[in-house]
Amino acid sequence: MSWFSDVQLGPPIEVFALSKQYNDDDFEQKVNLGVGAYRTNEGKPWVLPVVRAAEKALANDETLNKEYLPVLGLEAFTTAATKMLLGEDSPAVIQNRAFGVQVLSGTGALRVGAEFLARVLGKKIFYYSNPTWGNHKLVFKNAGFVEGREYRYWSEKNRGLDFEGFITDLRNAPEHSVIILHACAHNPTGSDPTEEQWIQIADVIREKRLFPFFDSAYQGFASGDLIKDASIVRYFVKQGFELFCAQSFAKNFGLYNERVGNLVVVLDNPEQVAAVKSQITLLVRGMYSNPPSHGARIVSRDNIRTMSSRIIEMRRLLREALERVGTPGDWSHITQQIGMFSYTGLNEIQSENMVKKYHIYMLRSGRISMCGLTPSNVDYVAEAIKDTVTSLPNV
Missing domain, CATH: 3.90.1150.10 (Aspartate Aminotransferase, domain 1)
Incomplete structure (x- = not known):
């Protein structure tokens, strides 16, 4: 048989x-x-024209080689990508308590982050919006989470955000649950909370001691403004939250098949960075060992x-x-x-x-x-x- x-x-x-x-x-x-x-x-x-130009420059650069990258990726890329999300003047960046991990696009960022939360921190319950991107549930379940729950998001009647349902479901979530949040341009509805609603969402997440995990697949692509599309993540950081954010460069730079992503980790204490990096290193080593270099080298803002x-x-x-x-x-x-x-x-x-x-x-x-x-x-x-x-x- x-x-x-x-x-x-x-x-x-x-x-x-x-x-x-x-x-x-x-x-x-x-x-x-x-x-x-x-x-x-x-x-x-x-x-993108800038991608064509960068690829030509890379092909003609005799100093580049095909050696392995470090397990956590190309530092020049992760540093630039993290600052692109959080801002050069972010308190987390200035205080050296934020760092990036180069991963296999946004999906890889979600998977590595979810594995850390489930296997290292012992998180069991995650929440995702109803509806959400179809891969969120599969990624978190495969990463070791025990239970996925929905929070209300879309109102069919109003064809817009069901904010009251959203807030109510967050308030009813058990402490220490992980909440997947779309940083901008919610997929699939295209409807985002207002700035005032985001402030209320942040207040409930703090009050209920929930862990925010942002998914940022469209920074700059949603509005054409990098700062505007990152404003909610930056707000959470300035409010003192520890958080993860999955960055994808598939959509905003057209690098779909290069699998360019960054997992941004924001901690309270810079002294915790080394330990967290070491655990993520072990997870990546046992998953895909290290990331590809080509896409990371051609990421640009144009x-x-x-x-x-x-x-x-x-x-x-x-x-x-x-x-x-x-x-x-x-x-x-x-x-x-x-x-x-x-x-x-x-x-x-x-x-x-x-x-x-x-x-x-x-x-x-x-x-x-x-x-x-x-x-x-x-x-x-x-x-x-x-x-x-x-x-x-x-x-």
């Missing part, structure tokens, strides 16, 4: 299955609104504004098109949301209709990637949404 005869077929990962379905479709007007990657106005992938501006413009065009053709309902949430994704408010049946009838590929949750919209397809998408919500009303 084969060792593998009892292995069951795992469920497909929706976003990747959707992309394959799109690629196999020969319909001329097909649209991919599932892909979480930037696209130009022509719907093409874009490599060209982010170009991408964020196009996405903001597509939000405006989609809302205008939906209103122009007389689509039932209020579509103001499209422009009120921020970042790469939008929770349209379409239900599962409506979303499946968009795929089957119109070849517009989107997740069953109603989430779309704004990157898949272009000036040439936005009217087609708007007409499809109008027909769908008219023929299949959301009851």
